[in-house]
Amino acid sequence: MSALTAGVKRFNKENWKAYFLLFPSLLIFAFFMFWPFIYTIYLSFFDWNMISPTKEFVGFQNYIDILTDPKSYKIFGNTFIYIAILLVLNCVVPYVFAFVIDMVLKRFKGFYKGALFMPAFISLVVGSILFTWILNPVSGPVAIILGWFGLEMPIWSKMDGWVIFVLSLITSWKVFGYNFIVLYASINGISRELIEAARLDQVPLWRIFFQIVLPMSSATGIYVFIITIVQGLQYVFTPIKVITQGGPNYASSNAIYHAYHEAFVLYRTGHSAALSILTMVIFLVLLLIEIKFVERGIYYEN
Amino acid sequence: MKIKRFVSIPWHLIFIATIFILIFPIIFAVGSSFKSLQDAYNNVLNIIPIQPTLENYQTFFDSLPAIQITVNTFIIAAVVTIFKVITSFLAAYAFVYFQFRGKTVLYFVLISTIFIPFTVTMIPNYLIISKIGLTDSIWGVILPQLADALGIFLMRQSMKTIPMSLIEVARLDNLSHVQIMRDIVLPLIKPAVTSTGIWFFISSWNEYVWPVLILKTTDNFTLPLALQMYISSEGGTNFTVAMAVSVITMIIPLALYLAFQRYIVGTFTSSGIK
Structure with missing residues (x-):
């Protein structure tokens, strides 16, 4: 035992080596994450077009501009609609699917897991292109099949509401599998004894889900909830950029796309930076909610 | 009953x-x-x-430097993957097997970056890459992506499953850290390293947002950027060519997935991304 402690002590004496091992990662993070982060905060207080040699200090004007522009409210409104749709398609649905595949079904589990995860490996540009054709309102296969029933497909890329819905669908196609697999892993880790006992007592399926599975996988559930919002909104960027460029008249733009649009189309780095910081603050609030939930003693697997 | x-x-x-x-x-x-x-x-x-x-594939190869574009995509994905795996492995090793000042805070800060939207770092990163003259170069795409918070997280998770006593005994036997990494840790977490590597490769292969900012000329394009040239919301006339480029873009990721499917699904469901 004393030999072990001695070993551990020597172990500790060499701890400077840790910094050496961390150095490559920290170097990249310093240049391409931490410094840019601070510089974006700095830029959000200046008026600049990325080319001009001088930046003009404007204080909080960029933030005021964004918060007083009616267009911003449309864009933030869109952002929340995207969040709502993505939460249903990429958080609620995979949760139920993972539960059913793990606990209800006996057969084809492996096939379902493998097939549901598959689109997660395909480029979202590919997904955007494929769905643009498949959902083409005139000559696409879906329009043709709807035509048999006398139904007409909306010209979704030109219509408020519809455009957000379809772009969310395309994004979900990509994001669904990853969220599903993560949730499946968590549900799969729940002790079977409790479930079997509940089933012996003839507890209905929906109660098993809400009263046992949901609380016992809640840490992962919250993780998926957060990444659905944070990464989902960033994934939506690709179909927006590829298919609509935020149109028609900002109807499909969200906070992430608009920050890009302000910076690299309109060259207003101040507005872009301020919008990015505001978006991040919203995300941070969500993150804090997560931490608070976890601290409250939510059930943590393992 | x-x-x-x-x-x-x-x-x-x-x-x-x-x-x-x-x-x-x-x-x-x-x-x-x-x-x-x-x-x-x-x-x-x-x-x-x-x-x-095969005329659609022919059209793609005739109208764009298709081979160059595929090679670009491959080089970016391969270099990014190799570096991310190495930097993540080393950092995870430090977080698991060393005690040092600020460890918890540093880990928390690194992992928090997963939740920072890319728009927050996009302008300064673009400015850095322009300043060092790497715009319109695949190296400008590669450079900011050589480390990865999710990679550190995943590798740390799987290293924590190795019994600490095993490492302590190895230290008592005077094995250096390099030997422990190479002969004990790496073989034990190989499935996780492989799956993480495949995930990095595919993510980078499919990457669109950052390359579209950096790459300007078709000679430097990656497959997703080439594909984007065949789209317009009205449909356009290159429908079948767009499908051919889509197939070329997704064939490598799908092949990798199907080949390593059990491995990948296994890692994602057992080590658990939580």
Whole structure:
């Protein structure tokens, strides 16, 4: 035992080596994450077009501009609609699917897991292109099949509401599998004894889900909830950029796309930076909610 | 008492329908990519081409430097993957097997960056890459991506499953850290390293947002950027060529997934990304 402690002590004496091992990662993070982060905060207080040699200090004007522009409210409104749709398609649905595949079904589990995860490996540009054709309102296969029933497909890329819905669908196609697999892993880790006992007592399926599975996988559930919002909104960027460029008249733009649009189309780095910081603050609030939930003693697997 | 069986037929129908929706686009793309434009427009619902043709692939190779574009995509994905795996492995090793000042805070800060939207770092990163003259170069795409917070997280998770006593005994036997990494830790977490590596490779292969900011000329394009040239919301006339480029873009990721499927699904469901 004393030999072990001695070993551990020597172990500790060499701890400077840790910094050496961390150095490559920290170097990249310093240049391409931490410094840019601070510089974006700095830029959000200046008026600049990325080319001009001088930046003009404007204080909080960029933030005021964004918060007083009616267009911003449309864009933030869109952002929340995207969040709502993505939460249903990429958080609620995979949760139920993972539960059913793990606990209800006996057969084809492996096939379902493998097939549901598959689109997660395909480029979202590919997904955007494929769905643009498949959902083409005139000559696409879906329009043709709807035509048999006398139904007409909306010209979704030109219509408020519809455009957000379809772009969310395309994004979900990509994001669904990853969220599903993560949730499946968590549900799969729940002790079977409790479930079997509940089933012996003839507890209905929906109660098993809400009263046992949901609380016992809640840490992962919250993780998926957060990444659905944070990464989902960033994934939506690709179909927006590829298919609509935020149109028609900002109807499909969200906070992430608009920050890009302000910076690299309109060259207003101040507005872009301020919008990015505001978006991040919203995300941070969500993150804090997560931490608070976890601290409250939510059930943590393992 | 007999346990009542859950009704499973409706669920099977729901899953099969969902999988059909998820997989149909892939089948549709493969089928259409071998059709002539005429055939594609006249027989939308016939997935199998009447007269299979390679002309769409030919058009892609004739109109764009397709081989160069594929090679670019591969180089970016390979270099990014190799570096991310190495930097993440080393950092994770430090977090698991060393005690040092600020460890918890540093880990928390690194992991928090997963939640920072890319728009927050996009302008300064673009400015840095311009300043060092790497715009319109694949190295400008690669450079900011050489480390990865999710990679550190995943590798740390799997290293923590190795019993600490094993490492302590190795230290008592005077094994250096390099030897411990190479002969103990790496072999034990190899499945996780492989799956993480495949995930990095595929993510980078499919990456769009950052390359589209950096790469300007078609000679430097990656496959997703080339593909984007064939789209317009009205449809355009390059439909079948777009399908051919889509197939080329997704074939490598899909092949990797199908080849390592059990491995990947296993790692994602056992080590758990939590």
